Amino acid sequence: MAAKRVLLKLSGESLSDGSSSISANSLLRTVNEIKSAVTCSRVQLAVVIGAGNIWRGACKFIERVTADKMGMLVTVMNSLALSDALAKAGMKSNLFSANGVSGFAENFNREKVIRCIEQGNTTVIFAGGTGNPFFTTDTTAALRAAEIKADMLLKATQVDGVYSADPKKNKDAVKFNSLTFKEALDKHLKIMDYEAFSLCMQTNISITVFDFYKDGNLKKVLNGEKVGTIVEA
Ligand SMILES: Nc1ncnc2c1ncn2[C@@H]1O[C@H](COP(=O)(O)OP(=O)(O)OP(=O)(O)O)[C@@H](O)[C@H]1O
Numbered sequence: 001m002a003a004k005r006v007l008l009k010l011s012g013e014s015l016s017d018g019s020s021s022i023s024a025n026s027l028l029r030t031v032n033e034i035k036s037a038v039t040c041s042r043v044q045l046a047v048v049i050g051a052g053n054i055w056r057g058a059c060k061f062i063e064r065v066t067a068d069k070m071g072m073l074v075t076v077m078n079s080l081a082l083s084d085a086l087a088k089a090g091m092k093s094n095l096f097s098a099n100g101v102s103g104f105a106e107n108f109n110r111e112k113v114i115r116c117i118e119q120g121n122t123t124v125i126f127a128g129g130t131g132n133p134f135f136t137t138d139t140t141a142a143l144r145a146a147e148i149k150a151d152m153l154l155k156a157t158q159v160d161g162v163y164s165a166d167p168k169k170n171k172d173a174v175k176f177n178s179l180t181f182k183e184a185l186d187k188h189l190k191i192m193d194y195e196a197f198s199l200c201m202q203t204n205i206s207i208t209v210f211d212f213y214k215d216g217n218l219k220k221v222l223n224g225e226k227v228g229t230i231v232e233a
């Protein structure tokens with residue numbers, strides 16, 4: 001059976017314990033979840049990590065474009081942390097960044113990335129967002145998934161799937177086991193932004209939204225078990 005090519009979107013919070021933005025324990029847990037999942041399944045893994053643990057891109061004294069650049073830079077920091085923690089756990093990774101962050105990461109180059117993924121035995125990490133302001137790392141994940149022709153996008157988050165409304169704000173929200181891209185877009189479900197859903201719809205890459213904080217869930221998703229919510233055509 002051919003290896004599945006998977007784009008895993010981690011939130012910045014996966015590196016944080018709440019009191020410190022990047023905590024050793026959270027990094028270790030995240031890496032252990034990845035390691036135990038990839039060692040038990042045939043998978044070519046690429047990762048995009050958000051910046052919500054450090055920067056959310058808003059401040060009245062900072063222009064939106066500047067704030068967005070800061071957010072993209074934070075994803076470089078988080079990616080560097082993840083890359084080192086993977087290395088400590090004995091896992092190889094290759095870090096590519098949008099825009100030049102010379103000396104910190106290699107520039108994103110699609111052909112090189114695909115060669116790297118095909119050689120296997122590495123986790124490719126995409127830093128620096130799309131390289132453009134006004135976007136998010138969810139959209140980055142959808143974009144990179146399309147560029148590398150991923151089979152699926154996994155959104156690792158703090159909720160156990162897609163709900164009719166934000167379950168953290170609405171106790172009556174109802175969970176979907178599955179839904180179509182069109183439904184997700186029409187219902188304005190804010191678990192991911194419009195651009196990310198729309199790009200995955202155009203490229204026919206399914207999205208699985210699952211609770212990353214339940215131990216073993218990533219492994220279950222990669223092994224094809226029904227976890228979370230799947231959004232597909
Ligand atoms: N319809 C919905 N179904 C499920 N969750 C939803 C929905 N609408 C909004 N949410 C919220 O979306 C959040 C998604 O968070 P996500 O994992 O993207 O973290 P983030 O804060 O954006 O991370 P980062 O900025 O680091 O990428 C969930 O915590 C959830 O509360």
Ligand SMILES: O=c1ccn([C@@H]2O[C@H](COP(=O)(O)O)[C@@H](O)[C@H]2O)c(=O)[nH]1
Pocket residue numbers: 012049050051052055056057067068069070071072128129130131132133134135136137138140
């Ligand atoms: O392509 C991109 C990606 C991200 N940004 C900015 O970075 C922050 C952090 O990303 P999250 O997805 O919210 O974790 C985002 O809010 C934007 O400000 C960007 O401009 N372009």
